[in-house]
Amino acid sequence: MLRALKTLQALARELGYPGILPTDASGWQRPEVRDEWARSEALALLADGTPEALLGLSDSIAGNTTHYSAEAWLLAACDLGYPCNMPVAYTRGWCVQYGMGCDTSGRLEFTRQLSTPRQWRHAQAQRDEILAHLRNGRIDALMRPADGAPGGGG
Amino acid sequence: MKRWLAGAMFAFGVLAAAGWLLLRQGRHETWPASGTAEAAAEATSSSPARQVAAATSASQPDDGAIAPRMSAEVRDAVPAGIRERSAARARLSAAWACLDARDLDPGAPTEIWSTLTPEHQRRAEQDYAQVIAWAEQNCRDLPPELLEKDGRLSLPDLLALASTAPDDPHWQLAALVRERKQTHDPASVDGVRVALEALLRSALVAPAAEEMQLIGALVSTQGPPDALGQGSGAHWDVRRMVWALAACDLGADCGPRSPVLVQLCLQSLLCGYPNLESAVIDGVWPQGMSATLQEERRRLVQRLRHTGGVGVFDPVQQPPGGG
Numbered sequence: 037m038l039r040a041l042k043t044l045q046a047l048a049r050e051l052g053y054p055g056i057l058p059t060d061a062s063g064w065q066r067p068e069v070r071d072e073w074a075r076s077e078a079l080a081l082l083a084d085g086t087p088e089a090l091l092g093l094s095d096s097i098a099g100n101t102t103h104y105s106a107e108a109w110l111l112a113a114c115d116l117g118y119p120c121n122m123p124v125a126y127t128r129g130w131c132v133q134y135g136m137g138c139d140t141s142g143r144l145e146f147t148r149q150l151s152t153p154r155q156w157r158h159a160q161a162q163r164d165e166i167l168a169h170l171r172n173g174r175i176d177a178l179m180r181p182a183d184g185a186p187g188g189g190g
Numbered sequence: 191m192k193r194w195l196a197g198a199m200f201a202f203g204v205l206a207a208a209g210w211l212l213l214r215q216g217r218h219e220t221w222p223a224s225g226t227a228e229a230a231a232e233a234t235s236s237s238p239a240r241q242v243a244a245a246t247s248a249s250q251p252d253d254g255a256i257a258p259r260m261s262a263e264v265r266d267a268v269p270a271g272i273r274e275r276s277a278a279r280a281r282l283s284a285a286w287a288c289l290d291a292r293d294l295d296p297g298a299p300t301e302i303w304s305t306l307t308p309e310h311q312r313r314a315e316q317d318y319a320q321v322i323a324w325a326e327q328n329c330r331d332l333p334p335e336l337l338e339k340d341g342r343l344s345l346p347d348l349l350a351l352a353s354t355a356p357d358d359p360h361w362q363l364a365a366l367v368r369e370r371k372q373t374h375d376p377a378s379v380d381g382v383r384v385a386l387e388a389l390l391r392s393a394l395v396a397p398a399a400e401e402m403q404l405i406g407a408l409v410s411t412q413g414p415p416d417a418l419g420q421g422s423g424a425h426w427d428v429r430r431m432v433w434a435l436a437a438c439d440l441g442a443d444c445g446p447r448s449p450v451l452v453q454l455c456l457q458s459l460l461c462g463y464p465n466l467e468s469a470v471i472d473g474v475w476p477q478g479m480s481a482t483l484q485e486e487r488r489r490l491v492q493r494l495r496h497t498g499g500v501g502v503f504d505p506v507q508q509p510p511g512g513g
Contacts (some may be wrong), residue, residue: 136478149478154460156477157305 087118103180108162120144274354282352283449288329314462359388379413397440399450406433416506439491
């Protein structure tokens, strides 16, 4: 299994993809390596630009390198056509384990239920900003770091 | 192969969702027990709790913007026990608010408030400025020993701060929590239950949201699931607010200048709200849990009113045949 992952990583690098998050011999992910990797993955996903790629930003640590929340990337993906109301299997697991999301099977509503009203409003405002930057091809603005200058939301 | 891949994808999906939720939840109160029983018993003037006690009790009554100042006449008329209890509560609120507020940004956080109404935004800016001024005055002398190595809050130290004497239930629970090797240790959970009952009896004499919040935090972190009553053992930040809001229902101050709201403004930038409940509903409780948590609060208040909380920390009986 480990050998297969290493082969996969080497192949991915050869083909110009960020590959799997690199670790040292003990399995430790050095923070600076992790951040650099996440940034390169974020850039690759933004270059892809499809709704699925934006969802990828919501789901992986790549999204953490940007200023925008996971919820905002999800909302942007939904807006661009990802089928966010399609049933998702893991919501049933959450219902059984935590009693949450039992009345929904779609990812959009499930995420809304996990968010506070303030988080959701904020995510909606950030979604609008993401979509505006995407329309204008402003990848640099989308890659604004998480701890960047305030004021993005107006 | 396909099944393996499907299994791996499912596992990844669940892990991603769980990880995302944990990240989204932000700060989690995972208070590790620290120190020893000897250390707990050692009520010396050099302990961090005593140092904070000295620092905060000296400055707390002078801050008219956050807590109303008590006139000398009124203060003299108040029995000593109540005065001590009030001072202990002030120490608790100050330390709890300050501990997570060490990397304060004095600039108003405009983005997080951008979705508020203009009127609410104005109030938030105003409240934040006052709270920052209060923190600059009150949080400066916080001893670094109060923080665990990983920068998290030490629950026993908070309990010690809230105590008025070594026979105070806060102090006794602090000692117990320090003694425990694991927060979910089933061998000592009965002792925690007894100490919590004593603490609740003391808190119900004159309910305060900051003290009830502490009980909620203990219930969430100091036992296996359901070992300390309905919903206990869940590490979610949300449950302590069920207890804080129950205190509001029992007559505690939960207005715009109340200690827990000051804490929320300082730590979570939930500022400018007219009361604790509106802040919790807008910024603490996930929308999908709000109704359930409100129901939990209603049931808790009912039990506290009718039985004084007797049995509220009893383990929840599992339905037969579950195993």
